[in-house]
Every structure is written in structure tokens, then in C-alpha cells.
Amino acid sequence: MADRLGIDLGREFLRQNFGAGTDLYNFLERYTMDTASWLGPNGDDFMGDTLHGGYQSTASGAASAAAAISTGVVNGAILLDAGTDDNGRSDLSLGLHFRGDQNAMMIARVTLATITTCKAEIGFTDVISGTDAGAVNVKATPTFTATDCAVWCLDTNNNANWEGLGNAAGVAATTLAAGISPVAATYEYLGVALLDGDAYYTRWSAAGKKTYGPTRQASAITKTVLLTPWLFVQNRSAANHTMTVDWLGVWQRRTT
DSSP states (O other), X not given: OOOOOOOOOSHHHHHHHHOTTSHHHHXXXXXXXXXXETTSTTOBOOOSSSOOTTOBOOEESTTOEEEEEOTTOTTOOEEEEOOSSTTOEEEEXXXXXXXXXXXXXXXXXXXXXXXXXXXXXXXXXXXXXTOTTOSEXXXXXXXXXXXXXXXXXXXXXXXXXXXXXEXXXXXXXXXXXXXXXXXXXXXXXXXXXXXXXXXXXXXXXXXXXXXXXXXXXXXXXXXXXXXXXXXXXXXXXXXXXXXXXXXXXXXXXXXX
């Protein structure tokens, strides 16, 4: 007789067997039926011929292009192309289905072709695809297009570092000056996790080695505001900048 399938897929099973809050519990929780995830717990490797229809993506500026599958790439990838105009941009988002009180989390494996004269954002925002300025308007002394957001932001108008910027109902959170300078044409993982109104920022190398975080940013977002996962690249001069996304994972707990 064959062994039965593992059918107890709830968080309570993990809690009883491994203890709530343990490293193993936290690692396995996203595989339970109590977790809602985009395209399953293993995320999106972009291995099809066309981008999944659930995404929203737009672009503006000469030669810019909305997110599209990069053909012939091993394991799959998509390209966001900001084109050749100053302030040309390309973005990717999903619907507004994610909230801080559901402990939403996203991780993206990305690389920027070049770093100079570039702006990029990765995280959560209430700005749906199509906004030229992105979630962050000015990075240095933060102002925002979004009313609520928590994003890794790089903007060479300020400096060439990824920094964590949050904005709760129009009130800027204290910037996380992580001091992480990306290397052009080199993959890295960037993650943003929400815990009620706080955000936690993490960075891993291309090999998956954690190099930063999770570091807390208090009062980063309004916990009950609906947000979307967000990737964005923009030119800061009349030069072409692109973001390649190799993998995207997004999860949160189901509503009670």
C-alpha cells in the first residue's frame, strides 16, 4: 500500500510540530494553505513565451518598452526597458491585493545593466503601473508620488545606493541608509516584508547569501491600505537603462 499524501497543510500543523516563530516554521509557512501567493509558493521564473496576464506594465519615452519576456534566457527572465529619453521609464505591478496587516512579502532577483544616471524601485506601493514618477518623487529629502509605499530605491540624483524609503499616509518614514551599492550587470535579491505598519528590508547576493537585514523601518506604511508589488526603472539622463528580473516571489497570509 502506498504511503498517504501529506494533507495537513495548515499553519497549525507547523505550530504543533515545530513551534511558532522558529526558523523552520517561518521557512515553511509560505507553503501552507493559509498563505496566499502569486503563482504559487515558488513564485515566477518568467519561463513562458509571454508575460503572465496578471501583470500590469507600461512604459514612456522614446524606445522604452513595458516588461516583456527575454527570449532565450536560461531559467527565464523579463526586461524593463526605460528607452533613451531623459526620464524615460518602465514598470511592473500586480493588482492592489496586498496589505501590511496580512504580512505581505516580496523578493525579486534583479540586475541593472548600468548604474549611472539611473533610478529604480523595488517593493510595495499604492501606485499602479503607469505613473511616470514612480512611488518616490525625490529620494534625498523624501517626497512621494505614492500615498503609501515601502520600497528599495536607488536614485543617482541623490546617490548610487539602495535605500529603504517608506511613506505612511503621506508621512515619510526615516530612510534606511543601508549603504548597498549595486554592481552593474550583476544579479542580487532584494526583499521587502511588511508587518502591520512596519517594513523589513533584506538583501541577498546572486548566490542567495544574505548580506543585509532584515532591518526594520517603523511606520513605513498604513497597515490596512491595499498595495501592489512594484518594480520600476527610470533614466536620469538621455541614456538607456534597463532592469532584468530573473525571479519574483510574493506572499501574504490569508484573511481571516
